[in-house]
Amino acid sequence: MAFKIITWNINSVRLRIGIVERLLKEQQPDVLCLQETKCVNDAFPRKSFEKLGYAHNAVHGQKGYHGVAIISKSPLSQTSSTDFCNMGDTRHIEAVVETPGGPVRIHNFYVPAGGDEPDPIINSKFDHKLKFIDGMKALSGVQDGVPNILVGDLNIAPLENDVWSHKQLLKIVSHTPVETQGLTMVMNAGDWVDCMRQHIPPSEKLYTWWSYRARDWEASNRGRRLDHVWSAPQLAQQLVSVDVLKEARGWEKPSDHVPVIAVFDL
């Protein structure tokens, strides 16, 4: 049976609950993973999701910044969060969901952006980002026999065609060699498959984020692929489709990220 999962950096779930509801109505995913919810757990709009048939959630938020959530039609179990750099940030949550093909663990990440200067000596935010992705190397695509799907805003565009200009972004945080190589090491260490690039060839430009600062995001089209869907190899064999919902960047009061939709036959 088809299992649809969507990941979306929503940039404030309370402000944009209207377009989240639109996405759920139009796409009817089994699971929705959100990043940058920007609210404490008590302020999370649970009722809006329940009304649309999403009675189950795993929410890990804080005041004003970061925050991640897994929303599901069916029950979630083994919910937990890991604080990768022990800084008290709400950047990860995981849970297990039952599918017709058995249990699947979902990891939902919001990796630190890393600030402006790509130098860990003078920029503590970049240092934090590098340490965070170093910590992710311990994560395997299969844990306790349960295959995993890893999604989220990883804030790194690893391939040349994941940015509008490889050459011009080599020294820009999100596309520097230490970051892109670091993310590749995380993938290799955990035996993860990049589902988006399995489905859409690396020769094609592919973006999930367009800056708010451009006068016309669509015309300038200076995007980056910062949002990702990874899975264990056994799940990647059952991948049916991957779609980047670019139109959502043009919705009313949009997030600067768009939803990424993956369908597996489980």
Next chain:
DNA sequence: ATGACGGATCTAATCCGA
């Protein structure tokens, strides 16, 4: 690199995003 937006917060001015 460019261009100068948009969110949350002690609702003003600042920090943060990437």
